Amino acid sequence: MGSLLAYSASGSGGGNCDDAKNKLGLNVPGVQYRKFCCNDSDKNLRFTDCKKFRDVGPVPDIMPSGFCRSGCPPDRIQVAIDTQVDTCAIAKVGGMAHCCKTDYAEIVEWENPKIDAFENDVKAWIKKPTCTNKKLFLSRRTLLLDEVVSNSSLSTDLISRADKDDAQLAFNIQLARMIAATLAKPLLETLVEKWNNAVKDNYPWLVMRYLRELKAQDPKWETEDPEIMADYVLCDPESMNRRIASIHGKTPDGHDMPTNCSIPLCDSDGNCDEDSVPEVFRRYHGRPSSHTGHTAAHHLHRLYARITKPEEKKFVFFDDDGDELSWEYLIQANDPPDKLDHDDHKWMAAIFLDESDCHNIRLDTRRHYIGMPNVQTEHPFDKSMRKRFMDAAVAGTLESGATPQYGNIPLHFFEEIIRLGEDYGGYDEIPGNPGFTDGNLWNRLYEALGSQTNFANFVITHVDVNNVKGRLMTLSDVASLKKEKIEDRLKTKKGTDRLLKLIRATIALPEYMGLEDGARDDMEEGPNTKTKLNNIINDIVRQLMNAEILYERHFNQKVTIAQFFVEWLKDFYSQVDEKATEWLTDVLVVIKDWYKDDKSFYGEWVRKMVSEFREDMRLASFQIPTDWDIPLLEDDPMDEDEG
Known part of the structure; x- marks a missing residue:
């Protein structure tokens, strides 16, 4: 032509x-x-x-x-x-x-080093994903011996290659700029095309369209630096792919998501899990279902109105002769997350990285904002444990039944210590509330756990984690395994989803208890559960050692209740470990047996999740960390024996 x-x-x-x-x-x-x-x-x-x-x-x-x-x-x-x-x-x-x-005119394709470098990086990453900031992503499941990791079904590619750090960082920055769309349009379009072509087969939910949607629409990401999001993508693409798919209600291969762990703890009819759901989420029966949200809000208000006032309690113990030993104490109040001081403190919340994906046990930290859903104020040291310690200290027993090394505390100590404190004082200030002058030892120990004034050691955490932790710290099953109750759950998809939700939170609990980042009173670095629990333990030990000195000064008899407390606490957590492991093992067997002949997509999915949960347990046993730093007890011979 x-x-x-x-x-x-x-x-x-x-x-x-x-x-x-x-x-x-x-x-x-x-x-x-x-x-x-x-x-x-x-x-x-x-x-x-x-x-x-x-x-x-x-x-x-x-x-x-x-x-x-x-x-x-x-x-x-x-x-x-x-x-x-x-x-x-x-x-x-x-x-x-x-x-x-x-x-x-002649069109000449000039080599662009940025495009070439990015294309090479993408190809290398697809073959072997690497991580620029593995510190953020190593969960308790990946801190394993190499030979264990090599046999796992988890991604083992979180280990960064040291000699590639600079190049990998540049790759991360380039991906972050693509997500934020801050590159020149011709370059951006070229890089996006190369990225999409590289990931669409293995990680179809990581194409740039979905990454940008996640950044723009998910409250967890919309205010976050794009480089953090790029870190998550590059460090664990499988989980990120799965997470984005689940947000769209899909599995990674595009099927409708059969399970959903973001469901509310109470359904639209006001039916709640009486075994495991905290009272804060329960409604009173007999109300119309249309009032569920309104009722739940008022119930939440009533419950917090109750816990924001100190609660008077009485401890009663009968010795072998039938004589009664008793004292009164106050359980200090605490505020809900939205009422905590947000003016001078930047609170971080421990939440699930992907709330809807029942199997994703990984926890994440996000800046808490007023109105953040599904979070509660959590005591790293549960208040229910303080009462158990009173029983154990008076009886001189450990939860496991083992013989304590420091359990020989005379009853006379308990009879006199409140009077001595009120008459003579002698207690060190409680960090977080130096103005607390109550001489009742037990009131001081409850204050050390946290209060409306002493709030720095609280953690804002996902309600599921708080719920599971509260059950386990009473050495109770997370949910009843009685035949009729668990079968009632498994008869419905909703009931099964709730069990999966509880299993996820239980497996995640050791990771939550081991969160350790930042210094005392620094809430900006992260939830810091382990750090804050360590603070509380040291505060308790200090108060108990003050009590030891006070009693010895007046009665010339040495007691070791501080040492017994640490001994008891380690033993108690070992029993929590056993209870959680036992419950997880049993509940997974029951679920597997229930769905073994179910050929539906949902049944196959549940069996797959049971298998993956079991693999999680195999890779990392349930163990709450107890390697606390307690300077006041550095010369403790018990610790030397354990070392």
Whole structure:
């Protein structure tokens, strides 16, 4: 296909075309014309703006009348000449020139080092994902021996290659800029295309469209630095792919998500899990279902109104002779998350990385904001444990039944210690509430756990974690395994989902208890459960050692209740470990047996999750960390024996 440029009766030189003929083939005045066309197949080479010229170019010394010059302006080239036009034919020499401009362009692909580097990085990453900031992503499940990890079903590619750190960091930054769309448009479009082509087969939910949607729509990410999001993508693409899919209600391969762990603890009819759901989420029966949300809100208000006032309790113990030993104590109040001091403190909350994915046990930390759903104020040292310690200290027993090394505390100590404190004082200040002057030892120990004034060691955590922790710290099953109760759960998808939700929170609990980042009273670095529990333990030990000194000063008898407390606490947590492991093992067996013949997609999915939960347990046993730093007991012979 070509474009017509000119007609000429003389051809491209000085010749003449044949005489013109009519339809009958007879000669008529004039000559035939030759067409000059341009081949358009090469889009880079074209003739444009063709014009006729008669006055450009050289002339003879003696110029005949009617002479036409046959040259072209310097910006054009001659494509044809015509000597037969009337105005030029008179001179018998010379001719009119047909001149065109040329348009020549050649597209040359220059190598862009940014594009080349990114493409190479993507290809290498797809083959072996690497992590620039593995500290943020190593959960308790990945802190394993190499030979154990090599056999796991989890991604073992979180281990960063030290010699690639700089290149990997550049890759991370480039991906972050793509997510934020802060690159020049041509470069951005090219990089996005290369990224999408690389991930679409293995991680279809990591194409840039879904990453940007997540960044823009998920409250967990919309205010977060894009580099943090890029870290998560590059460090654990499988989990991130699964997470985004679940947000869309899908499995990674595009099926509808069969399970959902983001369901509320109370359904729209007000039915709650009486075995495991805290009272804060229960409604009173007999109310219309349409009032569920309103009722739950008022119930939450009533419950917090109750816990935001100190609660008076009485401890009673009968010795072997039937004599009663008793004292009164106060359980200090605490505020809900939204009522905590947000002016001078930046609270972080421990939540699930993906709340809807029942199997994703990984915890994440996010800045707490007023109105954040599904979180509660949590005591790292549960208040229920304080009462158990009172029983154990008076009886001189450990939860496991083992013989304590420091359990021989005279009953006289308990009879006198409150009076001594109130009469003589002698207690160190409680960090977080130095103005607390109550001389009752047990009131001081409850204050050390946290209060409306002493709030720095509280943790804001997901309600599921708080719920499970509260059950286990009473050495109770997370949910009843009685045949009729668990079968009632498993009869419905909703009931099964709730069990999966409780299993997830239980397996995640050791990770939660081991969160350790930042210094005392620093809530900006993270929830710091382990750090804050360590603070509380040290505060308790200090108060108990003050009590030891106070009693010895007046009765010349040494007691070791501080040492017994630490001994008891380690033993108690070992029993929590056993209870949690036992419950997890049993509940997974029950679920597997219930769904073993279920051929539905949901049944297959549940069996898969049971298998993965069991693998989680195999890789990392349930164990609450007890390697606390207690300077006041550094010379404790029990610790030396354990070391």
